[in-house]
Amino acid sequence: xxxxxxxxxxxxxxxxxxxxxxxxxxxxxxxxxxxxxxxxxxxxxxxxxxxxxxxxxxxxxxxxxxxxxxxxxxxxxxxxxxxxxxxxxxxxxxxxxxxxxxxxxxxxxxxxxxxxxxxxxxxxxxxxxxxxxxxxxxxxxxxxxxxxxxxxxxxxxxxxxxxxxxxxxxxxxxxxxxxxxxxxxxxxxxxxxxxx
Numbered sequence: 001x002x003x004x005x006x007x008x009x010x011x012x013x014x015x016x017x018x019x020x021x022x023x024x025x026x027x028x029x030x031x032x033x034x035x036x037x038x039x040x041x042x043x044x045x046x047x048x049x050x051x052x053x054x055x056x057x058x059x060x061x062x063x064x065x066x067x068x069x070x071x072x073x074x075x076x077x078x079x080x081x082x083x084x085x086x087x088x089x090x091x092x093x094x095x096x097x098x099x100x101x102x103x104x105x106x107x108x109x110x111x112x113x114x115x116x117x118x119x120x121x122x123x124x125x126x127x128x129x130x131x132x133x134x135x136x137x138x139x140x141x142x143x144x145x146x147x148x149x150x151x152x153x154x155x156x157x158x159x160x161x162x163x164x165x166x167x168x169x170x171x172x173x174x175x176x177x178x179x180x181x182x183x184x185x186x187x188x189x190x191x192x193x194x195x196x
Contacts, residue, residue, distance in 0.1 A: 001025075007033045015041045019049040022056035036061045042069075043096030046164050047173045060164040061178070062097070065142040068162045068177045069100040070169075076138045104137040111135075142182055151191045158186040 001009070009025070009032060011018055018041050025032065035056050041049075042062040050057035072078045080103050084091055091099070112128035113120055134143035142158045160182035168174035179185040 002028055002030045006030065008036065009034075010036045011041075012038060015043070015045070015049055019051075019053070022050050022053035022060070025056045026053040032056060032059050034059050034061050036063070038062065039064050039097045039101070042162065042175060043098070044094050044174070045096075046175075047166070050164075054166070057164055058166055061161060062175070063159045063161050064097060064101075065144065065159055065182070066097065066100055066104060066137075067140050067182065068160060068175055069095050069097055070162075070175045071177055074139060076140045080140075100140070104140050107137045107140070108135060151193075153191060154188050155191050156186055156188045158183055160185070 009021075011021065013021065018035075018037055022035060025035070032055075037060060039062060041060075042064065046057060046060065050060065067074055067077050069077065069080070072081055077100075080100055081095075083103075084095060084099065108129070109125070112125045115128045116124035129146055132145060132147050134145050135141070136143045142160075159179075161178040162175040163178050164173065165176050166173045168176050
């Protein structure tokens with residue numbers, strides 16, 4: 001990669017593998033602009049997992065269709081963090097995007113059940129889940145739905161981007177959101193078909 005002048009690396013490997021890859025990237029002096037990882041590696045263990053890779057660690061980016069779990073300026077994220085602190089205090093300082101996404105899933109189901117009033121049935125819950133009205137999990141999620149449609153040649157997508165910075169969180173390190181609003185950080189791209 002260094003000989004070819006690679007500046008950006010996108011990965012699809014687990015967190016442990018990413019830590020080792022970043023250590024190798026730092027060891028050979030590959031100066032990346034960005035090391036883009038998946039939501040799996042968007043967690044608070046970055047400082048320890050990437051301990052041997054300070055340069056690579058500080059160009060670590062991740063994308064998602066959710067708010068950053070560290071962005072407590074948003075009431076829905078603050079509510080998630082408060083609940084985690086209350087019910088799972090052992091997780092303080094170890095949170096991840098997967099935990100926020102679990103919260104979002106539970107919120108979606110809770111809202112579906114609540115829509116049924118006192119007559120909770122599977123059909124009622126499915127009606128809420130399968131409706132064409134977009135759902136945003138009280139602002140945590142880029143509005144989405146479960147409606148199955150034939151894909152067009154292009155599709156519009158919006159996403160959130162965060163970057164790990166050692167200087168964040170009073171020098172403890174943390175994920176810092178890089179876009180002003182994930183709901184307006186959108187693009188139109190081609191839909192690539194494949195045969196599974």
